Amino acid sequence: MEQNELISLLSKYDTPEISDALDNLHINGACLGIAPRSRNAEITGTVFTVKFEPVSPGVSAKAGDYIDDVPEGSVVVIDNGGIDNCTVWGDILTLVAGMRKLAGTVIDGACRDLSVISNSDYPVFSKHAFMRTGKNRVRLASVQENITLSGITVNPGDFIRADKSGVIVVPRHNIELVLEGSQKIHEVEDKIRSAVTGGMRLDEARRTFKYNQPLR
DSSP states (O other): OOHHHHHHHHTTSOHHHHHHHHHHTTOOOEETTOEEOSSOOOEEEEEEEEEEEEOOTTOOOOOOOOGGGSOTTEEEEEEOTTOOSSBSOOHHHHHHHHHTTOOEEEEEEEEOOHHHHTTOSSOEEEEEEOOSOOTTTEEEEEESSOEEETTEEEOTTOEEEEETTEEEEEOGGGHHHHHHHHHHHHHHHHHHHHHHHTTOOHHHHHHHTTTTSOOO
């Protein structure tokens, strides 16, 4: 399946459905504690990884210059080790990312300029919000290498799906199995909703449609 088709299919399912599909495959892809900061809280795309690292006091370190090299449609996924006392994303990066037609940004760390980002159509998710700059506190360590996002290993080219419920990482080599599982879960839950609105007891509907059994 072509990448654009995979992204289109993944966008049809919400993160709870995808999370359940990952559970059935014994894959941990749920990123704890990362929340939407923009009014647009929908991301679907492939990962472009960015990693920052702390610098020693007194060491000069510029902001990471990488945004101009991120391919259109990518999700910028930033590993700043969950640091809450300085930021690695703000309004200018949001502006440029939107102009470059990126799919969104997910940060294991902090963003700032929420007065702009909260009203933006460019989706930004982060673990923290804080105003203090990352300049001379952290520096760019790598791009397009394996990183960690809230305890989840993320590889360049993996898939991200994010919505108001949170952020999910789908490993690239599992994407078709996850899509198949998400579709089955979506269908079962639709049947349950129809049954209970038609008068069936919820416990009976769950038994009837085998809701509590792993979907294969």
